[in-house]
Amino acid sequence: MSVTISVICFKSKTLANGEHPLMLRITQDRKRVMKSLGISVNPKHWDFIKGEPKPKCPNRELIQSIILKVKSEYQTKIIEKISKEEEFTATSLLSENKSNIKAQTVEEFYLSLIEDLKQKGRIGNSYAYLNSYNTLRNFNKGKKLNYTFSHIDVPFCKKFEDWMRSKGNKDTTLSYQFRTLRATYNKAIEAKIVAREKNPFIEYKLSHFNTKTIKRALSKNDILKLINANCNGQSKLRQLTHDLFSFSYLCGGISFVDIANLTRQNIVEDRLIYQRQKTHGNINLLLSKEASTIIAKYSTYQQEAEYLFPILHCKRHITPMQKSNRVHKICHQVNTELRAFAQELGITAEVTTYVARHSFATILKKSGVNIGIISQALGHQDIKTTQIYLSKFDNEQVDDAMKNLL
Secondary structure (H helix, E strand, O other): OOEEEEEEEOOOOOOOOOOEEEEEEEEEOOEEEEEEEEEEEOHHHEEOOOOEEOOOOOOHHHHHHHHHHHHHHHHHHHHHHHHOOOOOOHHHHHHOOOOOOOOOOHHHHHHHHHHHHHHOOOHHHHHHHHHHHHHHHHHOOOOOOOOOHHHOOHHHHHHHHHHHHHOOOOHHHHHHHHHHHHHHHHHHHHOOOOOHHHOHHHOOOHHHOOOOOOOOOOOHHHHHHHHHOOOOOOOHHHHHHHHHHHHHHHOOOOOHHHHHOOEHHHEEOOEEEEEOOOOOOEEEEEOOHHHHHHHHOOHHHHHHHOEOOOOOOOOOOOOHHHHHHHHHHHHHHHHHHHHHHHHHOOOOOOOOOOHHHHHHHHHHHHOOOOHHHHHHHHOOOOHHHHHHHHOOOOHHHHHHHHOOOO
């Protein structure tokens, strides 16, 4: 039984771009069947004698990689069937191709994934993959990622890591980038873009990155300096910055994005009840008099915009993208103002809105509050365990703990 596998430039069909499709051709006993590889080439860049792209063909390496992968796949299938003495035909080989790997570049897959996330309203996730894509583009000297996922192997990962370290990136940044790249690779496997056995992260483990960062928290004295500062007569940004930091600290270290999305509906009988944007965990806290006073300052804005604080507006920020862009913009402005504010008060530590979250946990812990209520609640190493642990405590215990903040 004679079986040959080749790839041809199918001159009988011309595509709209003037190129001819590349076809996989399986010949058995003089009978031929063909299947498109999903890529095309200009005939002037194809060597019809050797059956391969010419040296100056654009994307030559990508085309050769796809051809090699497809031919190797079918050759392996033929060898397996012959060794098992199984009957087959050229037609049956094509129809039963179990892996059905699609020809798609890393560039195409990333852009498609990012757009799909945007369409689904998952803006935060789309930003993460866009950041990963841009980082890979920079690593590729600004060029498009015109290679297949099989190109991303263990040596590639090691070179990528070395390059990122040469740019001054720390392990936490490296871990973030590689976790996103690994997630993209897994999605490509699910989409049949690359074979599962090609996955470099089976060998290249992300556990070698040291991601245990020092949690930044202010002392209770520094916190009180910020909260008790008189910002009357100062700029609207300074007053908003003061109010948002204070509110975050007083309300369980609520994150900036969660503050931005609060509405009057989140206030129920002097309690703050909301769902975290990041983890979707439910939070239920007693509002202190100080926190309620901060909310009351913006009552006029609340009637017009529906949101508690002047970050989002119901008539201006409608789509997920508009909301996300607005939150990022105001968060950057507030953090810049917060750093200047802290320096004026003689606070030497780096202060951002997120510091309020760590400070909330640290100060309660030093006050002797049960670690099961607060320490695990804000530890980032295992947030799922935190949520499960917190569910064991009733609201009264948490309310009592909050009295130790001021």
